[in-house]
Amino acid sequence: MDFDLRQLRHARALAEEGSFARAARALHLTQPALSRSIQMLERRVGVLLFDRGKSRVVPTDMGRLFLAHAQEVLDGAAALDREVALMRGAASGSLVLGAGTVVSAISVERALASFVARHPGVALRVVNDSGTDLLGLLRIGEIDLFAGSMPVGADRDGLTIVPLRTRTGCFYVRPGHPLAASGPIPVDEALRAPMVGPTRLPPVLVDRILRARGGEDAGAIFAFACESVSMMRAVARETDLVLVATPEMVATDLDAGHLVPLRVEGASPTQEFGVVRLSGRSLPAVADALVEAIVAADAANDGIDEVAAGRLEATATR
Numbered sequence: 001m002d003f004d005l006r007q008l009r010h011a012r013a014l015a016e017e018g019s020f021a022r023a024a025r026a027l028h029l030t031q032p033a034l035s036r037s038i039q040m041l042e043r044r045v046g047v048l049l050f051d052r053g054k055s056r057v058v059p060t061d062m063g064r065l066f067l068a069h070a071q072e073v074l075d076g077a078a079a080l081d082r083e084v085a086l087m088r089g090a091a092s093g094s095l096v097l098g099a100g101t102v103v104s105a106i107s108v109e110r111a112l113a114s115f116v117a118r119h120p121g122v123a124l125r126v127v128n129d130s131g132t133d134l135l136g137l138l139r140i141g142e143i144d145l146f147a148g149s150m151p152v153g154a155d156r157d158g159l160t161i162v163p164l165r166t167r168t169g170c171f172y173v174r175p176g177h178p179l180a181a182s183g184p185i186p187v188d189e190a191l192r193a194p195m196v197g198p199t200r201l202p203p204v205l206v207d208r209i210l211r212a213r214g215g216e217d218a219g220a221i222f223a224f225a226c227e228s229v230s231m232m233r234a235v236a237r238e239t240d241l242v243l244v245a246t247p248e249m250v251a252t253d254l255d256a257g258h259l260v261p262l263r264v265e266g267a268s269p270t271q272e273f274g275v276v277r278l279s280g281r282s283l284p285a286v287a288d289a290l291v292e293a294i295v296a297a298d299a300a301n302d303g304i305d306e307v308a309a310g311r312l313e314a315t316a317t318r
Helices: 005-017 020-027 031-045 061-088 101-118 131-139 187-192 203-212 229-238 247-256 286-299 302-316
Strands: 050-052 057-059 094-099 123-128 145-148 159-163 170-173 195-197 242-245 274-278
Touching: 005 020, 005 031, 005 050, 005 057, 005 061, 020 031, 057 061, 094 101, 094 131, 094 286, 101 123, 101 145, 101 229, 101 247, 101 286, 131 145, 131 274, 145 286, 170 247, 187 203, 195 229, 229 242, 229 247, 242 247, 274 286
Parallel strands: 094 123, 094 145, 195 242
Antiparallel strands: 050 057, 145 274, 159 274, 170 242
């Protein structure tokens, strides 16, 4: 039985939106045109695919089964389009990159600026999320590759990982912060202080903070949490919250004297980062250029770590 891919996309949109009106808007169709398309599809299949309720349109039992197989067909068609475009050399400008919050601030933002300038024809979309979620999106084909942290214990089979530098989280506070007035403090004391940070942390860092706090509930790790590095910095500048960040993330605030490093004794939390892609998936050649740009931007931060170490040493002699 032959199916029209457009009708399959129409059925998928109707199932997702639950309304002919909303689905028609999402598909840029008129509502009557969408209704005719669904009716034609149901006649071809020979079963009712949707129950038309007063408040919502929902798939029937047969409709749910049909839609599951339709999604496989649509995924296969998208993969075929990509492969054909690759063979023709026409897909050089289509990439979806995933990027974690920390690695975005460290290197991805700078890498993308130079990459887009050098490859103006590339249609590039960026998805920001945690490493765990990005790995899931990679495996189901929602993104082509991602730069971020690999979840601890994650299955690495079938993955190609280009390592980036392992980063150490340092502690930063506003000038005059009570903790900055004393000498070096134990790292666990810094981890017990009210902090500002990202909404999602790798489990290994969550465990590290919870151990320092004697098992305090994970929901109370940060007094203020968001996925915007600039917002984290702004809150740390104006409050007594402690910011855990890499030197690259706060370089401009350190240069301006808006934040100062907090001296700690003991091992600070560390995190590994990398650029991850599926080993068996064909990507446009321009993907290699994107990876190279991220690696180069990451390496360009080496000097910032040295400056940060100098700041800490200078702070210690005051």
